[in-house]
């Protein structure tokens with residue numbers, strides 16, 4: 001068996017007295033697409049941010065290509081970061097920069113590419129997500145939510161990352177735009193041959209973009225398996241979640 | 257909660273804040289001196305922090321110089337010392353009022369703007385996005401703002417000083433019947449270069465404080481629009497207080513003979 005692309009071993013994180021991750025174990029194989037499902041506030045974003053080093057886990061180990069990155073900093077972290085692309089939940093575009101410079105940001109700042117060349121690449125990547133060249137010179141605040149997501153996607157793939165993270169890529173979009181984004185995710189991930197990790201509570205999206213699904217509940221991964229097996233998981237938590245039932249073993253905390 | 261627990265909690269909170277600020281300051285200083293240095297961003301920030309503050313600093317300095325001349329004239333009048341107006345005006349402005357007024361104006365204008373901008377970037381995950389694009393947010397956001405403020409503030413203050421002296425001159429000559437050329441001669445003869453440089457050193461320190469507090473409060477804002485609003489308030493209040501405290505310390509240090 002090859003080295004997993006990403007491996008989480010016993011990752012724990014608490015904020016104050018509130019335990020969010022309580023020993024997450026997860027393995028992501030190279031060039032696979034894993035989706036983590038789970039209710040709002042269960043720690044999906046915290047999981048992704050722990051892998052990216054934005055949040056430091058209290059315990060546990062995170063390996064990328066077999067390398068322990070849990071405690072690395074500075075230049076070493078920047079080097080590992082170059083393997084990653086990330087689409088944020090709210091797109092998180094830099095509103096002080098035009099669209100093309102958002103897309104080219106990692107190339108210019110992270111890799112020191114010259115601006116003219118980076119701009120050409122940015123315009124190519126924008127074309128990949130279905131945006132024309134005139135959009136490149138607009139400010140992000142002039143775009144609709146769906147267009148911002150596309151720009152965020154172009155930014156995530158701009159530097160041809162080995163690993164791409166998607167944080168709730170379809171949340172807040174209408175069903176048609178959501179489906180367009182799903183298609184773009186599938187095609188771009190295939191295109192660059194990347195390993196993908198997405199988090200969502202949108203089951204339509206999860207089924208479409210994943211080949212494996214894992215469910216996060218109570219700070220742990222309580223089930224994982226191939227996407228095709230999700231309907232016959234035999235796990236009451238999974239069943240309740242994928243069918244969106246109020247009745248079941250999952251109790252929603254009103255206070256997140 | 258009993259009284260000791262309350263006091264203990266308050267002390268711990270203050271210490272934790274100070275510790276976090278010290279850590280942040282250390283990271284910011286390290287980011288300023290280590291490559292890459294973003295010259296383009298420093299220039300942009302100098303425009304925003306320095307150039308666009310010129311009107312407000314110029315106006316306040318002008319009125320400050322005018323009112324200073326008037327007060328000294330009226331006060332000096334009590335013991336026949338009206339003639340001292342040009343000397344006191346130029347000394348008060350270059351040593352004290354020039355840098356402090358510029359500092360406080362910048363605290364209101366720039367610390368607030370920086371905290372709001374960085375705070376918004378924080379709550380909309382733009383700062384996290386920087387990290388994922390292999391860019392250190394402290395280096396990209398904080399260092400250029402601090403460098404720009406430290407460079408801009410002495411320049412602003414020098415301009416403010418000149419306009420302040422002009423304000424004093426205009427009031428003295430047109431309203432208090434001073435002789436114009438004698439006023440200017442008295443001003444120039446009395447002024448030492450130390451008076452000006454001490455004020456410029458203060459200005460650079462105030463610039464550092466304003467940018468640092470703006471960035472620090474922005475970076476540590478949380479919880480949506482309200483959190484950003486709070487960060488803005490804290491940035492203005494804390495930098496204003498720190499400017500006045502630093503002013504005292506610097507005056508004691510610079511003029512300690």
Ligand SMILES: Nc1ncnc2c1ncn2[C@@H]1O[C@H](COP(=O)(O)OP(=O)(O)O)[C@@H](O)[C@H]1O
Nearest residue numbers: 015020038039040041042043044045046047256
């Ligand atoms: N930086 C933080 N400080 C304190 N609490 C946090 C922080 N980030 C996340 N949390 C808390 O952790 C929990 C999980 O958040 P998150 O991972 O964003 O949920 P989701 O599964 O919806 O993405 C939430 O209750 C949230 O309030």
Ligand SMILES: [Mg+2]
Nearest residue numbers: 044045089168
């Ligand atoms: Mg989330």
